[in-house]
Amino acid sequence: MLEKIRRFVIEHGLFSPGEKVIVGVSGGPDSLCLLHILCRLRADLDLKLHVAHLNHKIRGLAAEEDAAFVEKVAKEWGIPCTIEARDVPALAREKSMSLEEAARYARYKFLAEVAIREEAKTIAVGHNADDQVETVVMHWVRGSGLAGLRGMLPRSRLIVGGEEYDLWLVRPLLEISRAEIEAYCREHGLTPRFDLSNLDTTYFRNRLRHELIPYLETFNPRFREVVRRSARLFADDYDFLRRQVEACWHEVVECEEEKGIVFSLSRWLTLHPAMQRGTIREAISRMRRGLRDIGWEHVERARKAVLERRAGVKVTLPQGLVLATGYGIFFIGEEGFAPHEDLPLITEEIALAIPGQTRITESGWKAEASIAPLSQLPNSWDANPDPWQAFLDWRKIKAPVKLRPRQPGDRFKPLGLKGGTKSLHEFMIDEKIPQYLRDKWPILVDREKILWVVGYHISEEALVTPETEEVLIVRVHKDFPS
Amino acid sequence: MLEKIRRFVIEHGLFSPGEKVIVGVSGGPDSLCLLHILCRLRADLDLKLHVAHLNHKIRGLAAEEDAAFVEKVAKEWGIPCTIEARDVPALAREKSMSLEEAARYARYKFLAEVAIREEAKTIAVGHNADDQVETVVMHWVRGSGLAGLRGMLPRSRLIVGGEEYDLWLVRPLLEISRAEIEAYCREHGLTPRFDLSNLDTTYFRNRLRHELIPYLETFNPRFREVVRRSARLFADDYDFLRRQVEACWHEVVECEEEKGIVFSLSRWLTLHPAMQRGTIREAISRMRRGLRDIGWEHVERARKAVLERRAGVKVTLPQGLVLATGYGIFFIGEEGFAPHEDLPLITEEIALAIPGQTRITESGWKAEASIAPLSQLPNSWDANPDPWQAFLDWRKIKAPVKLRPRQPGDRFKPLGLKGGTKSLHEFMIDEKIPQYLRDKWPILVDREKILWVVGYHISEEALVTPETEEVLIVRVHKDFPS
Incomplete structure (x- = not known):
């Protein structure tokens, strides 16, 4: 078995020589066997081991004894050890999680903390081949694509409560059956504690383990092997598909x-x-x-x-x-x-019909322009709250008036800058127009200057003043589908 | 349901307008429902229908009655109909197949024959969504990659007994459940015969249908739906992977x-x-x-x-x-x-050490050359059974002697052609040297001519005769790993 695991470790690149590995040890057969085997391999693979055990505060005295047992084993085998306790029942209440979810959350969070504290990059856990079969069958029954049917991976990123850590979770026993682990423990005189993980698995998983999988084996005695093997194929198929996704992403x-x-x-x-x-x-x-x-x-x-x-x-x-x-x-x-499609984006210049309606065909928006004497504007025009509407002094404008995207070197005198000029580029950055929109953002211009960055400021140079006689009113709008 | 099937038919392009479709009808609910629905859709989809029914000669009188029933229905509905019988039990004995395998074989073979006779390209069968679930679960339990988990396809090539036909097998009811089909039959006053396919399914499949799948539904009430949906995803994943295989094939x-x-x-x-x-x-x-x-x-x-x-x-x-x-x-x-790697292939010319050993590095072979007086050759030299050895008249050779691949325009006088010359190209074709090997096939040449097409004939022009004094012996060989 040692040799099989060594080959598995090497094949999947679970460890780097010289690195420190946090070993999650519950005290049950899986993790005890894992620890024993890593001890035997540590010189050869050049690993520094560190045991981590969490008391979930679920099983009272028995849990204290588990902790004491793990501490004793670690001491005897000369491995540094971190043992802590978390009040999982309280956590479950607080976060409205099931006890199992809370235990899982607390356990992996703890392992991550120990790894960070110990400056380790890798955490090893004792998941075995039967766990793998159960995981895959669970995904299958619940309905899953390849991502689920590939089961647990020999090596994956540690993710706890939606947070991805810069840590690896590795599973050296993933191809070793529960029976092999128990035989190994007997053979090496290991006396594991009753495995907590058997207790805190859900009813669903227990039924899977004790009823469904044995039943499936009556249909195919090699069912477990077959599930494990196909999980490996699916993992590769999935990986390939993901790489192809990355290849076409851009x-x-x-x-x-x-x-x-x-x-x-x-x-x-x-x-x-x-x-x-x-x-x-x-x-x-x-x-x-x-x-x-x-x-x-x-x-x-x-x-x-x-x-x-x-x-x-x-x-x-x-x-x-x-x-x-x-x-x-x-x-x-x-x-x-x-998304920018809710915006009047433009890639080529369009002359504005004045008065009249001009379609910005590519984005489905319209620009409406009209000219009115200042006296005929509603009183509220100055307080215009619509960013898609502009009032400009018609006499200060040199026709033709156009909408166009920005051009290199564009500058203008935005209202409020007290007559100063600003590069359009800077203006867009300051106004937080997203970068990918900037090249298509509509600008209203006349023959000489920028009149209005649509949706933002008009230019000082086209400002309506008390001396204005006629006002150009431009409104850009879209009839959105309801 | 009609609308659902119409959409399915269109989505998967099951039929081409105007085409003739052979409908396999057992008389059971699935195929009767299928026929009824295709009748209702035929004007709209512009189809010509033709019913085909096979009496498997398994169930005696009941089977005769099935045949009579299908014939009657077809007549009433005005659809041309082919009804035949095959002695499936005899076929099973003859071909050492299970009764189910033999029935399946005979049935599809019959459908193919009817299609060919009727000049139809498409055969429709009544597989339903529950059949699909059973197929997928069967593959899953037996161990299968994507190819199995995608289940039956809406449209696939007809393959019978290892032979692929230029015919399409389509399954318009693949997303309709057995219950829906039964309800449809009741609603439209269809009185199907007891479905033979329930009888001739194996014990394995029956257990799957009546025990395993209902049991799996206790784990997930939506199990059937979930399996069907994932089958569709897997079909696409599989198709994508196959296309990528084709893309890298060359x-x-x-x-x-x-x-x-x-x-x-x-x-x-x-x-x-x-x-x-x-x-x-x-x-x-x-x-x-x-x-x-x-x-x-x-x-x-x-x-x-x-x-x-x-x-x-x-x-x-x-x-x-x-x-x-x-x-x-x-x-x-x-x-x-x-494969050609068991051959002394060559891509560049190599001068032969005479006497001595020359390595054909790229393929790992060696050429050994020596010179001996004719008198010292073993008596058996003339009967030389080794195609990789040649005896040549040393005096007829103009050094240097080389091994090289063929060159355009190469001609030589192969022994046995009575002094005539032949293009090397033609020679290689006649000798059935596979095309992909011809450019790398080793040729022994001197300054002027081809001496030996290695493994084949020597040239008339280097023939050893009683007048020969010294003989060049070339042996090409490889020390194959044992």
Whole structure:
């Protein structure tokens, strides 16, 4: 068994020579066996071991005894050891978690803390091949894509309560059966404590272990082996699909901001369905790093919504995320994130009909222009609260008036800067216009100057004053689908 | 339900307008419902229907009654109909198949025959959503990769007994549950016969249907739905992986012959494990078109063998195929197929040490040359049975002697052509040297002429005669690893 584990460790690159490894030890057979084996391999693999044990405060005296047992073993085997206690029942109440969830949360959080304190990068735990089968069967029964059917990985990032740590969680016993572990313990005179993990597993998992899997074995005596093997294949298939997603990511993603990821609809639609799902899943996982299970139902619902190609569709995703469709794009982001398609973006200049209506065809917005004597403006014009409307002194304007995207070197005299000029570039940064929008942001200009950065300030040079005779009124708006 | 099926038919492109469709009708609820629905859709989808029913001769009178029932229904509904009988029990005995296998074989063979006779390209069968769940669970329990977990496809090539037909098998009811079908039959006054398919399913499948799946539903009430949905995802994932295999195929395959497919080892090793498996699976499936299930255990064993990078390893694959490794290559082919690495291939000319040993470094072979008086040759030299050895008249040779690949315009006078010359190109074709080997095949030449096409004939112009004084003996050989 030692040799089998050594090969597994090397094949999957679980440890780096010279590194310190935190070993989570409950005192049960799995973790005791793990610790024993790592002790035997430590010289060869050049590892420094450190035992970590958490008393979950669930089982009173028995838990104290577990802790004492682990401490004693660590001392006897000459391994430094951190033993702590957390009030898991209190945590469960406080966070409205099941006792099992709270125990899991507290345990991994503790392991992460020990690793950080001890400046270790790797945490080893005792999950065995039967745990793996149970995990996979659980995912299968609950409904899962490849991500679930690949089960636990030999090596993965530690994620606790939605937070991803810069730590590795490794499982050296992942291909060793429970029976082999028990035999190993007997053979080496190890007397494990009754495994807490058997207690705090849920009823669901217990039924799986003691009823469903043995029953499935009556259909195929090699069921366990078969599940484990296919998990390995699925892990590779999944990994390959993810790499392909990464490879096409920059082709289909228009921009990736903290608050949301915007996809080009036309480019995304050319993807294979498997990649369409993959990119949606990837976007969710980038927005919510720690999310352990991204339901494929969410993903599929989101995908179907995009395939409808209708703007204005919104799909709720896990943890406060939404997918929403716009014109030519869709995005996955925080509820409230506004994609640029809700903006009058422009890529070529368009002459403004004055008076009249001008369509910004590419984004579906319109610009309406009219001219009125100052005296005919409503009294409230000066307090105009609509950022999409501007009042300009018609006499200060040199026709033709156009809408266009910015050009290198654009400068203007924004109102409020007391006559100073500012580069448009700086202005956009100061106004926090997102970078990916800046090249398409509409600017109202005349023959000589910038009149209005639409949605923001007008220029000092076109300001309406008491001397103004005629006023150019420009309103940019969109009839959004209801 | 009609609308749901219509959408399914359109989404998956099951039928082309105007085409004739053979409908397999057992008389049971599934196929009766299918026929009824296709009748209702036929005008809209522009289909010509043709009913096909096979009496399996398993259930005596009841089977005769099934046939009469289907005939009557077809007549009433105005659909042309082919009804035939096959002695399935006799077929089972003859081919040593289980009764179920034989029934399946006979049924699909019959459907294919009817389709060909009727010049139809499409055969519709009544597999429903519950059949789909059972199929997927069966694959899952027996151990399967994506290929199995995707279940039955809405549309696939008809394969019977290992033979792939130019016919489509379509399953319009694949997302309709058994309960929905029964309700539909009641609602439309259809009185199906007891479904034969319930009888001839195996004990395994019956246990699956009546015990395992209901039991799994106690773990997740939505189990059936979840399995069906994930089957659809897996079908897409599988399809994507296959396309990627096709995309990398020409990069890693050196040649594809009727008898075998040769891979470049170095290029194949750069593939992702998922693609390594995919290319092996693809090679098996190209060599054995009709093979329904390619065991992933076979594939994985083959992959591991190649990863060892040792030449001379052989792995048995299904149906008389082998994978064997050579130097710089491996191949999947018929038992007995020889890959070119067992040959002294050459890409640049090498001067021959005479006497002495010359290494053909790129393929690991050696050429040994010596000169001996004719009188000292063993008596048996003339009957030389070794194609890798040549005896040449030293006086007829103009040094230097070299080994080289062929050159355009090469001609020579092969022994046996009675002094005529022949283009080397033609010679190679006549001698059936595979095309992909011809450019690297070693040719022994002197300053003026071809002396020997290694492994084949020497030239008339270097023939040893009774007048020969000294003989150049060249032997090309390889010390194969044992």
